[in-house]
Amino acid sequence: MTGARTFVKAHGTGNDFLLYSDVDGTDPLATEDLVALADRHLGIGADGVIRAVRTAAVDEASDQVAAAEWFMDYRNADGSVAEMCGNGIRTYVAYLEHTGLLDLQVGEATTIATRAGTLVVHKEDDGYAVEMGTWTVPGGEPALADGFDVTVGLAGLDEPRPGLRVATPNPHTVIALSDLEELEAVDLSVAPRLEPEPADGSNVEVVVPLGEREVDVVDDDGTVVGTERIGVVRMRVHERGVGETLSCGTGACAAAIATRIWFGDDAPDEWVVLVPGGRLRVRMLEGGAVELAGPAEIVAEVTPLG
Structure with a gap:
């Protein structure tokens, strides 16, 4: 199926991936092989598969060649193409370092080509921070004013809930729940039902806002120089093409x-998002952009026998 090709298993807060090199773009995995490898029972298992390929070898990224040497070719576990993956791009940079395709020191940055355009990734002491680009609310001003623009049926809850669509640029729908007990009750093994149903599908996040906290601001010498407000939210997610x-x-x-929109103009610009696999930091940047920071862990190198 894959010959002697070696894969690296990696994860970012539990979102796991298989990564492999096809540097010159001459030997990509066939879709059926990719799906078989990602299968958790009959393959190695992963939420997605990422191919490391030079941008110059990818026709769809021809406009990014001057900005980025490497293109992140990301596929969901079912073989479908995704625009981008915030956890995946951190593991992708870690993979490039692990395989010697990239040398990056703490405090330095690299630019990666993706289907969402070129993204800048900064190496930090405990992971990577990614400038994710600008976000949009597909429902426009009416959705911003109402706080929602779709209705979502969730298994485990008695009635549909309002959701707000957010493009990052992957399509997402965010639903706020009242408490952690309700969050636990949602059965995400069953795909949520959106009305109206998006043509290209949607990832669905169920969240419980946990309010704001004051945290110390520390300079490079470890001296506390002030405090700032951060928001905290707990989240579970159903990813299209994965579950x-x-x-x-x-x-x-x-x-x-979405939570910042619901909280209003005085909401914090920085958020801690607690997910089942750990914690991520999200920071609002100028011009409607957003930054995502978190860990990336290399788990193993695997050479399939088939």
């Missing part, structure tokens, strides 16, 4: 954005 996952980077951004 429930332990984390979703673009979904964490969407969750923070």
